[in-house]
Each structure stands twice: as C-alpha cells, then as structure tokens.
Amino acid sequence: MAKSHITRTLGPIHFEDLDPHRFEDLVRQLIYDLKQWQSIESTGRGGADDGFDIRAYEVLLPSIAPVDEEAEEGTSHPMDGNLWMIQCKREKALGPKRIETIIGDGVKADSPPYGYILVAPAHFSKAAHDKFREELRSRGVMEFYLWGAGELEDMLYQPKNDHVLFAFFGISLASRRRSRTTEIRAGVTVKNKLRRVLGDNPRHQPVLLRDQQDTHYPYEDEYKDFDKRPRWKEYTAVGFHPIGLIVSVARHYAYIDKPKAEWDFTKAVNNIMPVQSHHGRRLDAKEEELRNAVKGFWEQLPRMKRATFVYNGFVRFDSIAFVDDKGDTEYNCPHLFIDFNYERGPFSGSFQYLELNEHHHESLDGLKRVEIFPESFPKPSFGTIYSDKFISIDNRTRKTLQHNSTGITVYDANNKHSYLKPTDVIAVDMTEDSEGKKTLLKITSVTVATGKELLDSCKDNPLLKQDIENQLSRQIKASDRVHVIEGLVIYDWQIEQNRPVL
Numbered sequence: 001m002a003k004s005h006i007t008r009t010l011g012p013i014h015f016e017d018l019d020p021h022r023f024e025d026l027v028r029q030l031i032y033d034l035k036q037w038q039s040i041e042s043t044g045r046g047g048a049d050d051g052f053d054i055r056a057y058e059v060l061l062p063s064i065a066p067v068d069e070e071a072e073e074g075t076s077h078p079m080d081g082n083l084w085m086i087q088c089k090r091e092k093a094l095g096p097k098r099i100e101t102i103i104g105d106g107v108k109a110d111s112p113p114y115g116y117i118l119v120a121p122a123h124f125s126k127a128a129h130d131k132f133r134e135e136l137r138s139r140g141v142m143e144f145y146l147w148g149a150g151e152l153e154d155m156l157y158q159p160k161n162d163h164v165l166f167a168f169f170g171i172s173l174a175s176r177r178r179s180r181t182t183e184i185r186a187g188v189t190v191k192n193k194l195r196r197v198l199g200d201n202p203r204h205q206p207v208l209l210r211d212q213q214d215t216h217y218p219y220e221d222e223y224k225d226f227d228k229r230p231r232w233k234e235y236t237a238v239g240f241h242p243i244g245l246i247v248s249v250a251r252h253y254a255y256i257d258k259p260k261a262e263w264d265f266t267k268a269v270n271n272i273m274p275v276q277s278h279h280g281r282r283l284d285a286k287e288e289e290l291r292n293a294v295k296g297f298w299e300q301l302p303r304m305k306r307a308t309f310v311y312n313g314f315v316r317f318d319s320i321a322f323v324d325d326k327g328d329t330e331y332n333c334p335h336l337f338i339d340f341n342y343e344r345g346p347f348s349g350s351f352q353y354l355e356l357n358e359h360h361h362e363s364l365d366g367l368k369r370v371e372i373f374p375e376s377f378p379k380p381s382f383g384t385i386y387s388d389k390f391i392s393i394d395n396r397t398r399k400t401l402q403h404n405s406t407g408i409t410v411y412d413a414n415n416k417h418s419y420l421k422p423t424d425v426i427a428v429d430m431t432e433d434s435e436g437k438k439t440l441l442k443i444t445s446v447t448v449a450t451g452k453e454l455l456d457s458c459k460d461n462p463l464l465k466q467d468i469e470n471q472l473s474r475q476i477k478a479s480d481r482v483h484v485i486e487g488l489v490i491y492d493w494q495i496e497q498n499r500p501v502l
Contacts, residue, residue: 013153013169015121016092022168023090024053027119027147029164030155031056031086035115038081044088052106054086058114082114082142089120096131103135115143124148187243187318194245194317197325197334202237204273206333207247209233211340212321218330231340234331235313236273244316245336246351248272253298254309255372256354256362263354263364265309266373269294289379292501296380297373299444299501300422303409303486304457307362308355313347380500383423383443390429391417391441391485394471398431401439407488408441411454411471413480420446420485423500441487442500451480 018026024044031040036059044053058081087106094102099118107116116136124132124146136144156165157173166172198205214231216222223231235247251272254265269291298306315338324335338346354362393401393410401408410417420426420443427438454476458465469475472482494500 010171012149013156013171015090015149015152018090018168020088020090023121024088026152026164026168027086027088028054029167030152030161031117033160035084052085053088056084056086058082058084084115084117085113086117086119089118091120092122094120094122094124094128096125096127099128099131100135103132103139107136107139107141109139112140114141116141117145117147119147119152121149121152123150183318187316190320190323191240191317193323193325194334195240197323198237201239202245203239205237206234206331207237207245208327208331208333208335209235209247209315209346210335210337211346212337213339229342229345232331233345234333238312241314243318244314244348247313247315248310249313249347249350250309250311251355252309252311253294253373254307254354255298255301255305256307256356256367257305258362261367262370263307263367264370264372265307266294268373268377271308290377292380293377294373296501297377299488301372302445302447302484303407306356310351310353310355310361312351313345314349314351315346316348319346319348381423382425382495382498382500383421385425385495386427389426390438391420391426392429396467396470398428401428401431401489407444407486410485410487411468412483412485413472415483417485418483422446425490425495426487437492440490440492440495442490443485443487445484445486447484449482449484450478451476451482452478454480454482 015023015026021044024042028040028042031037031054035056038057038059040054040056041052043055060081085106087102089102091098102118103116107113118132129146132144132146155161156169159174162172162174194202198207210217210232217232220226220230223229235249238246238248240246249272250267250270252265252267252270254263256263315336319338320336321339322337324337327333327335336346340346352364354364354367356362391410393408397408397410412418422443422445424443426441426443428441429438431439433439454468455465455478458468458476465476468482472480476482490500494502
C-alpha cells in the first residue's frame, strides 16, 4: 500500500527567544510539580540574589514522636522544609569547566542547599554531567538535577504542561489533538458518504477527481499543460481500502518469467477500461494501429509469460475535501474535490503489481526488470496460411477449443507440427461447422521444452500434467523433447481484411 509522503513534526523550541527573566518564569512554572513545595520564590528578578535565581522550600512532613518524648523539645518550625536552589543560565553551550565555575560561585560547601537544579537550553555532554554530579556531591548536596534543552522539551510536551507551552511559545498540542479529531471525523464522513453513493463494492463505478484549487472547470483550454497535468479526470473505482478509495489508473501489457524472477512492461498502450460516459472516445487510426502492434507482440509471448502490469491510484479519505454525489451534465458521476499535488496529482500513493489472470496477482518484490518490449513495434501480419495441412488435437482439447476464447496449447512430441511458426494460420482437423468450415488457429507461440521442464511446471498443477499426457497418449518422460504450440481462434473475415490482431 501506498504510504503518505509528508511527515508532520515540530521543530526545536526556541528558548533563546525568551529574555533571562522570562526564562526564569518558564523554569518556575515547570518545577511546581517536582516536589510538594511550601513556597517558591523568584529571587533573581530583584538582584543581589546570592546565586539564587529561584529559591524553594519543600513542605516539612510531620514526624511521629515517641509518646514519652516531650513535645516541646526538638519541635521543628512548620516553615523549616528542605531548601532548594535553582539556577537558570540562558546559554546555548555549557561545558564541564563552565559548570564547575557556576557551582563554585553559587553553592557553598559550608552551607549547601538540600537540593540543586541547574537549567540551561543547552545540550550537555557526558563529561558535563559527570562534572555536575562530582561537584555537588563533594559539597554535600543531597538531590540535584541538570536540565538541558532536551529535558525542557520533554516536560513541555507533557499534556499537563500544555498550558505552559502555549503561554510561553504559542504552541498547543491539545489544540492539535482536537484538530486531529476534526480530521478523523471529516475522513469518516467522506468514507461513509462514498459507501452510500458507490455501494459497498464500487468496482467499475466512475468518479471524477477534481483539484479543489481549480477555477476553470470544465474548460480544459484554460490550461496549456492540461494533457500532462489534468486538473480533473475521470477514473474507474476498483474498491475501498480501510483508509481510502482505489481507482484504476493504468493497465499495460507485461511479461513475467517466474523461474528467472524477471519482468518487463511497455507504456506504449494503456488498456484501462473506458469510463462509461459521453467523454469516452474511440481510438483514432494511429492509436488503433499502435494498440494492435503492441498486442500482436505480446500475444507471441508464451502464455505463461504474459501478464498485465496494473497501476492503481490511492486516494485517502482524509484528503478528500468534499464529495459532490450528484455530479453535473459534463460528468454525471460523483465529483471528489482534492488538493492536487504537482507531481502525484490527486493520489497519496499507488498499488502496482502483475496480474496473471483474474484470480492470480504477483508482487513486483524480488523481480528484476529486463528488456523484453522494444521501443517500436512492427505492424502485425499473418505468416504462412496453410490450406492443405491441418493440426490434429485430441477430443478433450477440441472441446476446450469450443469454449475457451483465450486459445489452446498443443503438445507435440513427434515433430508432426514442428514446421509451424508464430503468426502462421492452420485449420484444426475435425472441427467442421454446419457449413463445413474448419476452425482456424493463428499460432502465437512455438517453443521447445524438455520433459523435465514440463514435469517441473506441473508440480503444482496436476490437471496440466493430465492434459499433456492425454495429448501425448503416454506419460511424460524427463528425456522428452516436446514442441509447445499455442494458438488463438481467428475467423475467415480477419484473413480477408488482413486483421491478424483484434
């Protein structure tokens, strides 16, 4: 699945934008929940602070004295709590020597505070932390903390401090969370509306994706680059994703060789199903000629190596600003308004894979792209049209030929049909219709496989092994050398009109 291309984050907080006194105010707000305080004093604002920018006293917790001890003796004053010194330095860098100087000037070994906090919007090294711990322990300080820019940001981003973050820096994560709730609600509303309009299975339903910044709809001529960067375009829905809508963007002829883990595709032709609207147009003569040429080349690949490269666009529900479920006279289908990206258009991502058939998809992961399709494709033509030779098939394959529009595969171990080449035309024996005309087969691929290769291809497909052995009238031998001939049914009028590819 497609992933979002934008990461939203907050940049570093600019503590340097605060003046020294305002920085002290910030720190004072952050220490309120650190301890149970009796008082917090802003001593740095008045000058002559004896090294204290902020002085705080913890609440003195009552102790239980022995019953026989006289209450009057040793009674502590209720204001005699642990003294804390908080120093604030609005400096971007503090090394070990600077920390040693700050502590030396502010903390006296003969009368140290109980606790000490040094705060600065800097990033401290391990050596600075070690020096901080060493100096304070040597002076008898019992508790101490060194708060740098990282620690300050961690505290400010806590939900309980969101009001502090907003008051000092104008940032509110709570409002962003409320904004995110609004985004989720809008996305869910869009999802539910699309499910009502398109149904639970929106496959093949048309939708028009429109750039919400566009002001010239429906006049394409207003944009010189409209063909390369359409501001609106009709797509066919493929299905719903848990967080978005998937639409079909392109389907290209492709090649895959699973044993070799190789693949390729050509952008020359987009086989996307036409949207059922009056804007759908028929291919002109040149486009029809190119499509037939590419298809003719692709048809000559062995059937097991043919694939379709599928490119589906992903539109997130939360990227859809508005849904006009009625459409208009130009596009009678739901209109989805999206803020188009210059490169990606309306899509947040894409899904890309190889489709081998309606029920079997292959991931591109682990596949190496090789060059199989040419830049230009030759015009399709018929090879030899045999009127005096027939190809013989068993009854089971003959029945398959009557009901399988994708053609048949003939396995020839006796070289009876080794003369056949791709684009040759030959009638199938014992397939006469009411007018006595035999079914015509256009050969699309002729390869030679060993019995071992055929046995390997049948490991996961016992029915294929049974089919090959029915045609050979015996079991496959590893030493066999078998011509594998693939063909499609064509009609007399195709030969008359020289139309080898439809």
